[in-house]
Amino acid sequence: MPLSDKLTPFIRLSAVISILLLTGCVSTSETNPIESFQTTSPAVNYALSLQGAPYIYGQSSPEKGFDCSGFVKHVYEIQGIHLPRTSFDMAQALPSVDENDIHPGDLVFFDTDGHAYSHVGIYVNRDKFIHAPSRHTGKVLISSLKNDYWQRHYTGARRPR
Secondary structure (H helix, E strand, C coil): CCHHHHHHHHHHHHHHHHHHHHHHHHHHHHHCHHHHHCCCCHHHHHHHHCCCCEECCCCEECCCEECHHHHHHHHHHHCCCCCCCCHHHHHHHCCEECHHHCCCCCEEEECCCCCCCCEEEEEEECCEEEECCCCCCCECEEEECCCHHHHHHEEEEECCC
């Protein structure tokens, strides 16, 4: 058997592996949140710049880290909008938004511990929101409102003013 015939299966396998690797790279290119989710909302764009900041309960600064309401409060303070410190108090203080009228920058609330407004994030667009979820995830990240967990625990949206 000539050497070229022996190499043919190897070349085919190499080609398939190369295509799979390249396809994997293409599919992950949308994970860059700043490019993928850029909006006209300065609050959302600033929030996106904080993706990856550490989750630290009780904190509200890029230097020390964030919990969920500390993250939201910090983002809006930079925009000149002063919000209450807790997610419950934010929900109580802000006007409700119909589920079909949520815009980038609106706050989305969840019941994560038996209380209606125990978690908060900032709506980005395309059913995505950015938040500081927990010690378990350890950082500010983008999640989908279509995720089963977040759908089950969703309690409403509010619009900062």
